[in-house]
Amino acid sequence: MSLTPTRLLLVDDEPQILRALTPALAAGGYAVETAENAGEALTRMAADPCEAVILDLGLPDMDGKDVIRRIREWSEAPIIVLSARDLESEKIAALDLGADDFVNKPVGVGELLARLRASLRGRDRRFAAQAVASFGELSIDFAMRKVTIEDEEVKLTPREYDLLRTLARHTGRVVTHRQVITAVWGPEAQVDAQFVRVLVAQLRQKIEAEPSRPRILLTEPGVGYRLRVDDER
């Protein structure tokens, strides 16, 4: 943990949620600021940007997705969507607009803190622009396009490698089916999500010890995939 606490903006229109979450987030090492509506959140971010945002999608004055779009115009701060809406399409739209992760209400603070840590670490990694990334025993050499598990090379097809690289480049973020398709098949491709599932299954056969119980390449049901960051629960 750095010496100055990470500044975190918590946006929710329900005061009791703000009241309930603030102490734990503070105890987790964050300097928590709160906003009850989109206007206030955007003003705060513009005046003195926070390093991470926890955002409720159902705000009274503006759709939460628009808030994501506005913040993403100039800020790369991790945005974690906190929403009672369990509509898959809403989450996917939020992620496609640049949210890093989502958490469904109700959520325990343990999970929220873990997601927050993963998102922040992922962002640090993404900005480190290192040539080699490692996830547990798995490591990827981007320069050599080489993937190894416990120093043993794994042969991947070009598409499998593209998928792994995409997820690795988005460390700490959930990558939607659409984003995978764009990265692997190209933006114009008309590919069914089924192809993504097949490709993921193939990749898991090669990198997971137990492909049926993945520990590295995790599924977010109905939404997409993400690579597990080391210190996640």
Place this chain on the structure above:
Amino acid sequence: MKFRVTSAWRYPAAVGFVVTATLVADIFYRMTGSSRLSMIFLLPVLLSAFLLGSGPAYVAGAVSFGTYLFLVDPRYELSFGSPEDFNTLFVFSVVAGLTGLLAGRMRDEAARSRSRAEATEALLDATREFSDASDETFIRERLAQRLSSLVHGPAFVSDEPGVEKPGWRVRPLAAGESELGCAAWSPARGLSSDEAALAEVLVDTGAAAVARARLAAGKTEAETRARTEDLRNALLSSISHDLRTPLAAILASASSLHQFGEQFAPDVRQDLAATIQEEAQRLDTFVANLLNMTRLEAGGLAVQRAAFNLPEVIARTVERRTTAGRHPVLVSTPPDLPEALGDPVLFEQALGNVLENALRYTPAGSPVLIAAATERGGQLCVNVKDEGPGVPPEDIERIFVKFFRSPGTARKPGTGLGLSIARGLMEAMGGQIEARNRQDDTAGLSVTMRLEACP
């Protein structure tokens, strides 16, 4: 080809004209002795031609001719005496023949166009009636009646495909590809081809109207279904929000205490525990509301009717609903207020819903006013005033309708259930509830609840 009924009485009538003319001619002959009677015999021919048509005119001509021949000198013989008489008779027959022909044609033409006009009129009338009607059964009934009066015989319209029967004419009701049943009629007499054609056009018009009515009915049904679906979705998402928000606060607070309990300062721990308590209460209220709604709808609400202390219930309601403390709630109750007659539990529920609604729409920091008073009719009233946006006058009654949300409030969380349940509860215990926009200097909604006072 006759357009009108070829009824038998036209020919006797023509003969009657001739008989009359003969009598007149005979009287004339006896009085004057003149034998120039041809003009008199031309009259029945002309009359028959104009009034009865060409056929009777010819008959009248022939009979007149014979009678005339019989009457002229030598009398009572079918012969004529002089060449003048022959000339007269010859000219008479030609004139009678031509007159009959021309007059008959004119008459037939007039009758035909009149009958066409009537047919067009009838069809137009039917079309107008069918197009105004939206009920399929009504269209079928009226079509049968119109057919029946057109063919002067029984007619029916069925929604089954028809089977040919002797003496019955059956025509399917068809619009495009779809079979809508059939129409059948049994004419009392032979129909002219125009009448038969009119009957068929009438059936086709009816079929088009039935098809349109079905389409319209289908559309309405689809719209109703879509509206119900929208309502259900709105309710579901609203319920999930209203259930999950307190749950989220409870889970967050409880897991915080569980994970960081030791590190928190005592006041933080207190605050989290208070949140858990308040949100659990909120959940309870919400579940009670859902239950009450179900019971109100099913008619299974047990209503107690007892005397209760109104200020006490108001105070308890306010205490329970305003723990978040974002708004001051100012309560004024006169000290000499009589006891109210009703169900204290249900009244608390109803007042709680009204208060919650007021708190929801009042900007943070603005007060909500609750005032109890005795009214002139001996009723007790409790008035709740907020400083929210109010409701457009045209919607003021509809705020008590289930799921109705005033257009300006759609972004605020809420189910549109609270006030409708409040009204249901008040009415169940014999009270009333009404809303109006505030009449004093402040904008906002004013809701008044009335209960009987204990005598």
